[in-house]
Amino acid sequence: MKYAFIAIMVCIVAGCNQNNVNVDDSLGKHFKAHNVTGTFGLLDNGKAEFTVYNLSRFRDSAYLPASTFKIVNSLIGIETGRIVDENMVIPWDGQQREIQNWNQDLNMTQAFKFSSVPYYQExxxxxxxxxxxxxxxxxxxxxxxxxxxxxxxxxxxLDNSIKITADEQLGLVKKLYFDELPFQKRTTRIVKEAMVMEKNSNYILAYKTGLGNTENGNALGWIVGWIEENKHPYFFAMNVEGPADTEMVKVRMDILKKTLDQLGFLKGNM
Incomplete structure (x- = not known):
């Protein structure tokens, strides 16, 4: 049986209809504040409601997955036994890299959170x-x-030889959350736990980032995952594109947090 990621195509996966899709152009101000372009989509799974900024880019434009592929790389690695568990260490190869957190022995959980390219290349x-x-x-x-x-x-x-759309990314994390991918539950549990980056009394924020360059040399940033408030998950995918010198690590997170805040999240009230 062939398992496929069914792109949400304006949240068809969740059973939305046209009346459940909210195109919110006001979210664009968070991108414009940094002189970048991009798209953001969020699915309220319980209500089957989809909110999106820049729908055409979300649905129809594909980009290199960059380090968001670590989600799938982890799943395949664990399922095939190449990653024994979240504590499996791959020794540092001794090569000094600009990101200091990579210059050490790392286990899977650390490598995922530090987005270590060398670990996942191995x-x-x-x-x-x-x-x-x-x-x-x-x-x-x-x-x-x-x-x-x-x-x-x-x-x-990382090299633009494969490309993915934002709605495919959203479909992936939704299927991961609900154990709808063709992996053992142990495998998905380990990856879901690795994706949790913030957890407090108001919310759980789980995601994977990605950073790369498009074929035209622009900087591209991804953040894909979910936010959970009062045990209710909301799935999102965002990509950001700007000039090559864009401080994308800071920019993408600033846009995500301000977008979520505008939509009423981060306060535990959803």
Whole structure:
């Protein structure tokens, strides 16, 4: 049986109809404040309501997944035993890199939270090209416009050789949350736990970021995941694009937090 990520296409996955889709152009001010473009979509799963800024980009434009692919890389790695568990350490190769958190031995949870490219490149090499390709084909990952075909097993998510839309990303995290992917529950549990970045009395915020460059040289940032308030999940996907010198790490998080705040989140009232 072939499992496929069904792109939400304006939240068809959740059973929304046209009346349940809210195109909110006011969210654009958070992007414009940083002189960047992008899109944001959020699905209220309980009410099957979808709020989106820049619908055409959300639905129809595909970009390299960058480090958001660590979600899938982790799932495949754990399922195939290449990642034994969240505590599995891959020793540092001794190569000094600009991101200091990468310059040490890391376990999976640390590598996920630090978004360590070297760790996950080694995981991909251990999985192997053929096995990785079979899983991508089975999942239908990044296949909205063409097959996600691997060229180099430890770099294909970074070099623009595969591309994914924001609604495919949202569909992925929604299926992950509800254990609707073709992985064992242990596998999905480990990855879901790794995605939790903030947890307090008001909310749980779980996500994976991504950072890369588009084919035209622009900086691209992703944040995909969910926010849970009062045990109710809301799924989101956001990408941001700007000039190559954009401070994307700061910009993307500022946009996410201000967007969520505008929509009423982060206070525990949803």
């Amino acid at each position: 995981v991909a090499r251990r999985i192997g090209k053929d096995t990785m390709q079979r899983w991508l084909d089975s999942l239908g990952y990044a296949s909205r416009y063409s097959r996600a075909e691997i060229k180099t097993v430890d770099n294909f998510w």
